Amino acid sequence: MNFQTNWLPAEPDLETVCKTYSNPIYALSQAEMPAIILRNAYSPEQCQGLINRFTNMGLMRDEADINSPDKRTRIDIGTSLGNRGADKTKFLTHAEATHHLFKFLFDGLDNPVDLIYDSLTALSPKQEVKVAREPDGSLYGPAIFRVHYETHSYKPHIDHVKYRENRTDYQVYRFEHQFAGVLCVQNADETGRGTQAILHRCLWSEEIQPHIVEETFDQYAADNGIQNCEVELEQGDLYFFNTRCIHEVPPVQGNRARIVLAVFIGYSPEDGEIYVWS
Numbered sequence: 001m002n003f004q005t006n007w008l009p010a011e012p013d014l015e016t017v018c019k020t021y022s023n024p025i026y027a028l029s030q031a032e033m034p035a036i037i038l039r040n041a042y043s044p045e046q047c048q049g050l051i052n053r054f055t056n057m058g059l060m061r062d063e064a065d066i067n068s069p070d071k072r073t074r075i076d077i078g079t080s081l082g083n084r085g086a087d088k089t090k091f092l093t094h095a096e097a098t099h100h101l102f103k104f105l106f107d108g109l110d111n112p113v114d115l116i117y118d119s120l121t122a123l124s125p126k127q128e129v130k131v132a133r134e135p136d137g138s139l140y141g142p143a144i145f146r147v148h149y150e151t152h153s154y155k156p157h158i159d160h161v162k163y164r165e166n167r168t169d170y171q172v173y174r175f176e177h178q179f180a181g182v183l184c185v186q187n188a189d190e191t192g193r194g195t196q197a198i199l200h201r202c203l204w205s206e207e208i209q210p211h212i213v214e215e216t217f218d219q220y221a222a223d224n225g226i227q228n229c230e231v232e233l234e235q236g237d238l239y240f241f242n243t244r245c246i247h248e249v250p251p252v253q254g255n256r257a258r259i260v261l262a263v264f265i266g267y268s269p270e271d272g273e274i275y276v277w278s
């Protein structure tokens, strides 16, 4: 990799990205670019339709309801392997309920989960994209909405079933590379720039780990001149990135929640399947 060149996202749409890269998902696995960004992949009106539905169904707290006894800074609609994977039976049962919920949750709206799977299929010329599953056919959660309220942040970290979570008892352990796909359903901070993710041009290694644990990565990055990319999203933009790159999301400010629809993705160049889960 040539560290003299700028490290810029591939964007703004599938047509352009697929013209520039013959195999975009492979290029992302090599961290050739920080992210693939598909602008306006889902319409802002549809995003608002989703938010109204979640609020009406009581699936998320209305951010205007400051007297609510519910003080959680993150609310999930879906099944998180990271949070529930320790008990596999319970995780898979929870995922089954999410599949039921998602069958009707988007009625009358464009299905945003299909959008992510279809986009990923277009970016992966050689592979079949499927919901992650175990040998008996039981499915992982297909995608997850995450509602982040004021103060919520993700400190510099990676996401990897092998390098971080050591999930040897799950099929997704077989994949060499992991990505995330994130659709911006609502930006925080109506009047400002929103709270945007930062991707560092630094793939995780054992050498980096102490800086993650001791929360000194930002100093390490500054000392070593590590480039980064702030992924400036608008409502309806969808981005994919390599979760082995150290990344972070600063604290949400203001009383508007940052809402995303997110997936994780397992990929190996020689594997005929790409598994998607949440």
Ligand SMILES: O=C(O)CCC(=O)C(=O)O
Pocket (backbone or CB within 6 Å): 154, 159, 182, 197, 247, 248, 249, 260, 262
């Ligand atoms: O919300 C995002 O843009 C990325 C979140 C993230 O890093 C994660 O879920 O692990």
Ligand SMILES: [Fe+2]
Pocket (backbone or CB within 6 Å): 154, 157, 158, 159, 243, 247
């Ligand atoms: Fe992450």
